[in-house]
Amino acid sequence: MSTFDFIGKGLLALSLMVTVNTVSADEFTPEDQQRWQQQFMDSVKQGRELWTSPTLGTNGVACAQCHPNAANTHPETYPKFQKQIGKVIPLWEMINWCLRNPLEGVPLAADDPKMIAIQAYVTYERRGVKLEPGKH
Amino acid sequence: MNDINRSRRDFLRTGGALALGASLPISLVELAFAESSQNFTFAYISDAHIQHIKGNRFVRNWDMGLQRAVAEVNLLTPKPDFVMFGGDLAQLGSKEELDHGAEIMSALKHDVRYVMGEHDYYLDLGAYWEQLFGPQYYSFDHKGVHFIVLNSIRTYDDWTFKRWPTAEQRMLEMAGLDNPNGSPFMVGEEQRKWLKEDLAKVTKTTPLVVFSHSPLQKIYKGWNFWTEDAEQIQALLKAYKKVSVIYGHVHQIQYNQIGNISFNSVMATAWPWPYPQAYAQAEQYLPKLTVPMNRADPFFERDATGWQFINVANGNVDLNFTLYSNKDRVVRFDKAKKQPQDVEYQVDKARIDPQSHY
Numbered sequence: 103m104s105t106f107d108f109i110g111k112g113l114l115a116l117s118l119m120v121t122v123n124t125v126s127a128d129e130f131t132p133e134d135q136q137r138w139q140q141q142f143m144d145s146v147k148q149g150r151e152l153w154t155s156p157t158l159g160t161n162g163v164a165c166a167q168c169h170p171n172a173a174n175t176h177p178e179t180y181p182k183f184q185k186q187i188g189k190v191i192p193l194w195e196m197i198n199w200c201l202r203n204p205l206e207g208v209p210l211a212a213d214d215p216k217m218i219a220i221q222a223y224v225t226y227e228r229r230g231v232k233l234e235p236g237k238h
Numbered sequence: 239m240n241d242i243n244r245s246r247r248d249f250l251r252t253g254g255a256l257a258l259g260a261s262l263p264i265s266l267v268e269l270a271f272a273e274s275s276q277n278f279t280f281a282y283i284s285d286a287h288i289q290h291i292k293g294n295r296f297v298r299n300w301d302m303g304l305q306r307a308v309a310e311v312n313l314l315t316p317k318p319d320f321v322m323f324g325g326d327l328a329q330l331g332s333k334e335e336l337d338h339g340a341e342i343m344s345a346l347k348h349d350v351r352y353v354m355g356e357h358d359y360y361l362d363l364g365a366y367w368e369q370l371f372g373p374q375y376y377s378f379d380h381k382g383v384h385f386i387v388l389n390s391i392r393t394y395d396d397w398t399f400k401r402w403p404t405a406e407q408r409m410l411e412m413a414g415l416d417n418p419n420g421s422p423f424m425v426g427e428e429q430r431k432w433l434k435e436d437l438a439k440v441t442k443t444t445p446l447v448v449f450s451h452s453p454l455q456k457i458y459k460g461w462n463f464w465t466e467d468a469e470q471i472q473a474l475l476k477a478y479k480k481v482s483v484i485y486g487h488v489h490q491i492q493y494n495q496i497g498n499i500s501f502n503s504v505m506a507t508a509w510p511w512p513y514p515q516a517y518a519q520a521e522q523y524l525p526k527l528t529v530p531m532n533r534a535d536p537f538f539e540r541d542a543t544g545w546q547f548i549n550v551a552n553g554n555v556d557l558n559f560t561l562y563s564n565k566d567r568v569v570r571f572d573k574a575k576k577q578p579q580d581v582e583y584q585v586d587k588a589r590i591d592p593q594s595h596y
Contacts (some may be wrong), residue, residue, distance in 0.1 A: 154414060161297050162289060167509065170461055171519070172556035174512035174533070187535040200536065204299065204509075224524070230520045237596075 115166075144167065144220065152216055159205025165220075167170025172227040179237040193221055239411030241381035277363040278381050281311045281547045282557075284324025284486035285307050285506030287544030296338055299539055300329070303507035304342050304405045307545040319380065320545055321348045323452035324504050325355025331409050332368055340370050341446040346523070350589050351378075355451040355486065356391040356423065356462075361409040363390070363398070372375055373501060375429050383445045386436065388427050390465050392484075397421040415461045415511070422459060423452040424466035430491040433474055445553030453485045455494060455501055456513035458522035463488050475499055480553040490542075491559060493569050495577035496523035501525070502557050502569060502578060510534040513595050520567070531561075532592035554561065 136180040153172065156162040169175055187195070194217050198209035210217040279338035286304040289297040311321060323343065328335035336358065343350060352371040354364055364374050374389040392398070393412075398421075402408040403552035411419045425433075440446070448454065465471070475481045481499045489511035492503040513530050524530075534542030540562035549556040550556050554571035557578075561567060568581040583589050 146321075154417075162291050163297055163299075165298060168511070168536075170376060170511065171517045173514075173516040174595075186535065204536070204539070228518050 109208030115175075120171075145219045145222040148225045149219035149226075152220055159201060161206045163205050165200065166203070172224040175224050175228075176237075177221070177225045177228050178227050178231050179235065182236045182238060184192070187236065197221070197224075211232070214231055239351040247543075263404065272299055276382055276553075277549060277551045279314075279318045279547050279549050281318040281321045281545065282324060282484065282504045283307045283311065283321065283507060283545045284353075285326045285489055285507035285508055286323075286339055286342075287326055287506070288335045288342070289329035290334045290338070291483075292331055294334075298328075298390070300508045301342070303509075304339065304538060305541050306540065306562075307346075307507045308342060308345050311545065312548075316546060320347060321346055321350045322449060322484075323350055323352045323484050324449065324484075325353040325357045326357040326486065327352070327355070328358050328369075330413055330592065331361030331367075334364055335490075337450065352386065353449050353451050354391060356360045356390040356412050357409075359389070359391055360367065360412040361396075361405050364565070367424065375432065379551075383447055383553065386433065386446065387447060388429055388433070388450045388454075389423050389472075390452045391423045391487075392426045392429075393421040393424060393466075396596045398418065417557060418592075420462065422460055422464055423462050425454075425471055426467070430467065430470060432473065433471070436483075437474060437478075440478075442477055443479050446475060446478050446482070447550070447555060448475065448481065450483065450485045452487045453492070453503065454483045455496060455498070455500065455525075456518060457488075457492070457524055460517070460522075461511075461514060462521055463514060463522075472496060472499060473511070482555040484548070484555065484557075484581045485545045491531045491569065492525060493557075493578040493580075494527050494530045500555065500571060500578050502555060504546055504557070505544040507543055507545060507560060507563070509522075516595050527577060527579075529580045530595055531567075532564055532590070533595060 124206050129137055152158050153165045153169075156164050165172075177193050180196070181190050183189065184191045184196060187199070194212050196211065196215065214238045248369065257322055285306070287391035289301050311318070327343070332573055347348065354367060354374050358364065368374060370473060375387055377384065377386045379385070398408070402411065411417055412421070414420065450465070452465045453463055454468050456465070456468055466515045476497060478498065483501045485501070486502060486504050487508070488503045489506035489509065490503065490513060491505070492501070494501040510531070514520055514524060531542055541564060542561070544559055544561040546557050546559045551559070551571070552594050554573075556568065556570040559567040559569070567583075569578050570581055571577070572579045
């Protein structure tokens, strides 16, 4: 194989790659959207299961006991100055406060899939409500 | 508003101000209704949700709520004529929970009558509860008032008897307030028939007070702030001059007037619930008359819980809410407007920031 050919094939391969990249960056199909929505809804579903689970904490108390349909959790107002904690916090810190106190449980890491699922559920139940970060 | 009413209102306001200085709002009882010898008070404790963990362990938070209400009701002076418990003594209807709840309630120095809640009922359909507290629906007379207790948390027979493989699962499904597998509450045909017969013996001028666990009006079906046959019950009560319905279940202050019927909810001792409008996906009908409670502060575990004593004044009921970590509230029957009204916050401009919910 001559050097020229090699470069030529390399360029061809590069141009193919660019073409592929361009397609994946600019276009997606309804099937893609459906799949991504499904991934999100799976997380919402897992969050709902955790929300109603008596085993998320240690005393059998579930989040849903005080927050049916995740009401009065106000995800659209976070981050906000949480007056009782005395600083600006994101929603997951408040969720951990509830895990530790009414549920007498162990807090979750911010990137724990369970914590992400809980936030997906809580936010999903508030869909359609305008964002009001900082509102108390 | 005429002069007599205005002076009465000022008089009540003074009474309220005096009461602020006392540890319990005792003055309100003595001052407000001195004009009638027929007036009396009773206390109302509701929605304790005693929750068994295992062995001898119960959820501390809910135990504390009921214990505190019991201790404070024992301090009421003048002594209330009796105490009502408004349902949901237990969380999952077990013997352990009902026994533990009954033991805490046994510290009361008064006669107690009980209303059935769904958390007491759906494990064994009230069998053990009946052994402890008596029949699921009944009536009694006290100082010229006819009191009626209904079991308003029954539902369709198919749901109760055919849908669930075990009693435990049936209880769990009904215990989730927002569970789409639940079923709407109702009084049902058997009790409506009994109510009709019971009322046939009562003159139309006798004041009626009806106790139910769920609201005998329709507010939000998704959380069973709802009774399926509410209109049929209301129709049976329509012929009576003074009717008050007092209900638990909702864990928040609500009040309403529909025709001749006044509706008042009572507080939970366990935990507060959001107002239905806090659920963005819900279509709900919170009575326009109702001024919401302050939003609960979860960092104070007794906030937005409490108990109440009720003045029966010339056949109408006035509710005095004892709220922890919060100002007490009084919802009183306004004779001129013929509806229950908050004494302090009814007018829009009198409301305070924490009363707006979003």
